[in-house]
Amino acid sequence: MMHSRLILVAFLVASVPLTACRREQPPPPPPPAEETTSEPAPQEDRDDDEARRAAEERARAVAEARGALEQRVHFDYDESTIRPDTERILLEKVEILQASPDVRLRIEGHCDERGSVEYNLALGNRRAEAVRQFLVNYGIDESRLETVSYGQERPLVAESNESAWAQNRRAEFIVTAGGDQINPPSE
Amino acid sequence: MRLLRVERTAALPFMALLAVLILLPSGPVEAQDVERFPGVSLGLTYEARYRPPIAILPFTGRFGGQEVASRVESIISRDLRYSNRFVVVDSLPDGIVGSEVDWGLWDDMGVDWVLTGRVEGSGQGYVLVLELHDVVFREVAEEGRFTIPEAASDRFRMASHIASDGVVQWVFDEPGMAASRILFSRIGEDGNQDLWAIDSDGENLRRVTNHRTVSLSPEWSPDGRRVVYTAYKTGLPRIYEMDLDTGREKKVPAVRSGDYITPSYHPDGDRIAFSIVGGGQSGIYLYDLERECCLENLIEGRWEDISPSFSPDGSRITFNSNRLGLGVPQIYTMSANGGEPRLLSPFIYGSPSYFTSPDWSGVGDRIAFHGRAERGQPYQILVAEVGAGNNRVVQLTFDGRNEDPSWAPDGRHLVVAGERSWGRGLFVVDAVTGNVRQLLTGVRAQLPSWSPSLAPKVEAELRASGS
CATH class of the missing domain: 2.120.10.30 (TolB, C-terminal domain)
Incomplete structure (x- = not known):
């Protein structure tokens, strides 16, 4: 049950088109189901193997959850509205945050370079706030979510073209507390 | 402050050039093919103003002030140019500039003001004595003394800028921006x-x-x-x-x-x-x-x-x-x-x-x-x-x-x-x-x-x- 859930999560993360610009390596594929083909091992070894596998799966699931939590989202030009493709990414964060009550997030709003420097500080804040409000509406306690705007001052891609601007209009997610308490979504 | 002067006839070819400089529109009075804002006028915020020509004679030095006189002069000369208030006439040929202010010469050249400067060494640093000569009335209109520190001082350039703003204040009775x-x-x-x-x-x-x-x-x-x-x-x-x-x-x-x-x-x-x-x-x-x-x-x-x-x-x-x-x-x-x-x-x-x-x-x-x-x-x-x-x-x-x-x-x-x-x-x-x-x-x-x-x-x- 848990296993299929993880595959789903892995699929979701891997299928998001923006995965390419994440710094994290894509999660490794799920392990092949060896048990059915391998020779029956002595009982003790089997227990050890299962414990080890369970620990590995757990570590992998936590890493995936962290990746999903930190997955950035993007915005349209001069807009702070949540796009449909962003909703799916945010809903995943809601599940992880619900399963990880000690985790706190800082939501950073960013803009492309085309607006005014000071006005973009406000626009970046509005983007971060839109994301925060979305998470709060899904039941995440607002005290766990902090926002900050960097305006156009921290571009992801230091170029002046449509592709760079699209990547730079974004919200980033920084785990500020409970980083060792991240749990995958519960059943 | 006497800003408006009567027009004078050209006596030297040099003056014709000056006249061109003075009369030339120096900004985009009418801009073509540029983005326009509905309901917004194009151009400058003020009416075009007369820019009086000012001649800057080479600054002299006394009591050890010789070494920094030309440096102070070049800072002030550039400041007055950057003020956009004057037509600055400087770096003149030696033959034209004498040690005394030649009223007739400057009058013929259409220059309204002549600035002279003398840097005198003092116990600490220097004193810059500036004289602003009014060519039309043939008199020294203003004189001021400005403290200038040693050339190696952090304040040397700013002290010169302060003197530049003094000249702007004399002529226009308005604040300058050189000392900023x-x-x-x-x-x-x-x-x-x-x-x-x-x-x-x-x-x-x-x-x-x-x-x-x-x-x-x-x-x-x-x-x-x-x-x-x-x-x-x-x-x-x-x-x-x-x-x-x-x-x-x-x-x-x-x-x-x-x-x-x-x-x-x-x-x-x-x-x-x-x-x-x-x-x-x-x-x-x-x-x-x-x-x-x-x-x-x-x-x-x-x-x-x-x-x-x-x-x-x-x-x-x-x-x-x-x-x-x-x-x-x-x-x-x-x-x-x-x-x-x-x-x-x-x-x-x-x-x-x-x-x-x-x-x-x-x-x-x-x-x-x-x-x-x-x-x-x-x-x-x-x-x-x-x-x-x-x-x-x-x-x-x-x-x-x-x-x-x-x-x-x-x-x-x-x-x-x-x-x-x-x-x-x-x-x-x-x-x-x-x-x-x-x-x-x-x-x-x-x-x-x-x-x-x-x-x-x-x-x-x-x-x-x-x-």
């Missing part, structure tokens, strides 16, 4: 930004902060001794005041969550206005930095009101707001006690025109800001007149991109962050002639702020010299 500096945010190789400063003539580039984070929106205190700005030192944008002499800092306490941004001083020098943006409820606040107390909300709403700037008497503010809810920020003015804001920028409902970054001139009733009429257009500088019964808005720049204007202490020059086909940097725009001067290139600079006059004693010195 410009603070700005410089984007480094690592993407961090620190505050830097440069003199009004583009010399003396110096680092001011070294926080290695993002530092933005510097604004000078009215006494020119402190700067207030936004920095992400703690990871969150907060407002700091730095004493420029001691480097000591004060921080505006965080009373609630949000981004603390875009500070600027009240003319009293004690209080600042700034914005707290966040939590869906944003506003402009006043805070007393001198007493470190008395936070007061001026205006608040479910939109962003940012970038406040006070009128010279402190009774009104201008600021930037997206309160229309249309995604296009506009410029407003309001009583400094709060109340109903009034739209200032030339917004036409339904248009994508976007205006931000207002700066209220310290001299006179003018507000500069930048904006664009259509999406994708580069930003240009606009100036709104806000005196009684006057609401004219003119477009000042037409070339390249121009952002974040800040008024010089003379109330006519603006420093802007900009870009031209050949590079980006800081530019100085004269709102009278339209002249554009490159101040700093090869550096990624933004959010410039022009200081007040850093020559508080000029008037006292002039009075003491009996002029």
Whole structure:
């Protein structure tokens, strides 16, 4: 049950088109189901193997959850509205945050370079706030979510073209507390 | 002040050239094929003014002052050129210039003023004696003595700039801008930004902060001794005041969550206005930095009101707001006690025109800001007149991109962050002639702020010299 859930999560993360610009390596594929083909091992070894596998799966699931939590989202030009493709990414964060009550997030709003420097500080804040409000509406306690705007001052891609601007209009997610308490979504 | 002179007939070919220089329109009086803002006049904020020719004779030295005389002269000569108020006649052939002021010669050449300078060594540093000769009345109109430190001193150039502003004051009875500096945010190789400063003539580039984070929106205190700005030192944008002499800092306490941004001083020098943006409820606040107390909300709403700037008497503010809810920020003015804001920028409902970054001139009733009429257009500088019964808005720049204007202490020059086909940097725009001067290139600079006059004693010195 848990296993299929993880595959789903892995699929979701891997299928998001923006995965390419994440710094994290894509999660490794799920392990092949060896048990059915391998020779029956002595009982003790089997227990050890299962414990080890369970620990590995757990570590992998936590890493995936962290990746999903930190997955950035993007915005349209001069807009702070949540796009449909962003909703799916945010809903995943809601599940992880619900399963990880000690985790706190800082939501950073960013803009492309085309607006005014000071006005973009406000626009970046509005983007971060839109994301925060979305998470709060899904039941995440607002005290766990902090926002900050960097305006156009921290571009992801230091170029002046449509592709760079699209990547730079974004919200980033920084785990500020409970980083060792991240749990995958519960059943 | 005798500014208007009778026209004279040309006596020398040299004078014909001068006449061309004087009569040539020096700014874009009529611009073709440029972006236009509906409802906005093109061109300059003032009527074209007569620029009196001034001849600068080679400065002389006595008692050890010889070695720095030519350096002081070249600083002053360039300052007067940069003032855009004069036609400067200098570097003249030896045959023309004698040791005495030849009234007939200068009269024939159409020169109105002649400036002579003598640098005298004193116990410590030098004394610069300037004489302003009135060619029409054939008399010494003004004389002043200016203290100049040793050439190696940090204050050497600024002392010369103070003398330049003295000449402007003599001729026009208006403040100059030579004795001033410009603070700005410089984007480094690592993407961090620190505050830097440069003199009004583009010399003396110096680092001011070294926080290695993002530092933005510097604004000078009215006494020119402190700067207030936004920095992400703690990871969150907060407002700091730095004493420029001691480097000591004060921080505006965080009373609630949000981004603390875009500070600027009240003319009293004690209080600042700034914005707290966040939590869906944003506003402009006043805070007393001198007493470190008395936070007061001026205006608040479910939109962003940012970038406040006070009128010279402190009774009104201008600021930037997206309160229309249309995604296009506009410029407003309001009583400094709060109340109903009034739209200032030339917004036409339904248009994508976007205006931000207002700066209220310290001299006179003018507000500069930048904006664009259509999406994708580069930003240009606009100036709104806000005196009684006057609401004219003119477009000042037409070339390249121009952002974040800040008024010089003379109330006519603006420093802007900009870009031209050949590079980006800081530019100085004269709102009278339209002249554009490159101040700093090869550096990624933004959010410039022009200081007040850093020559508080000029008037006292002039009075003491009996002029």
